Amino acid sequence: MTTTELDFALAAYAEDGVWTVTPLVLRGEPDLSALVSSLRRYPGETGVLGLISVDEDFFVLLRVVGGRARLLMSDVTAATEWPLARQVLDELDIPLAEDDDDQVPAGDLAIVADLGMSAMDLGALIDDVDLYPEEMLEEVAEALGFGTQFQEAIEAIG
Template sequence: MTASGTAIESVDFALAAYREEGVWQVAELTPDHATDVETLSAALRRFPGDGGAVGLVAVDEDFFVVVRVAGARTRVMLSDVTAATEWELAAVVVEHLGLPPVDDDDEPEPAGDLELLSDLGVDAMDLAAILDDDELYPDEMLSEIARGLGFGDLFDDVVGLTSA
């Protein structure tokens, strides 16, 4: 699988969220921004947000990635490490995080910085609770995260979810 082929076609959505003068803004990114952490980070740095920007990428209703940039700092969280056995983006995130290669015997679990949204209103415990809900698809998990951050309705409108 190449980043220019199936991976881009499998991106459900890629969004940037940022606060400008205290008000959340949500902008769609193109799927080719979601090929790796560096490309996504570069795209997020274009946004003028107070305290940086947050990238939300969902892939094939299977997993999601949250990337937060603030200045030169990039923080990353992957919803399920086992996605790295099937998806190039997840494998790139695992490599970026410096984790050992994932194999088929590994248990599904999140990886990376679970505190990356704590100062915005979703701490590691909240994030873990959302990730533990086996009933939710990645877009629904991201909707819950967006709701906790304060832009749930904006998120739902952009990705086409009906508001809860």
């Protein structure tokens, strides 16, 4: 996977209650450790979110708070094709099920529950097979209060 196969990679963080969303600058093939490292440089009262969409296929939602990274991936089957998805499963210690065709999430569904989107709502959103990863992440951004900033960052990437 190369950065050209990324739909986008964004960082979102709040300071004094105001959200900022900015594109992540990545070089070469994005990997999980590089994403986590790049997110650690941003401030944020409640940590920083990484919103990554890959080839209109799946998304990864990261939340870095202090030294800890929490992870959610929208579709475990993506790990059969995408190295980043495989790295997420490895980090979560979830075995790769090569014969599984079901689109199921992996990781922490409560990753943003304290910010305004419950695990149940996030799970229901991911279950909507009619939505693209970008649309799912847009709904997450709206629920957390930075939908406008999310849209502006997407348009800037353009």
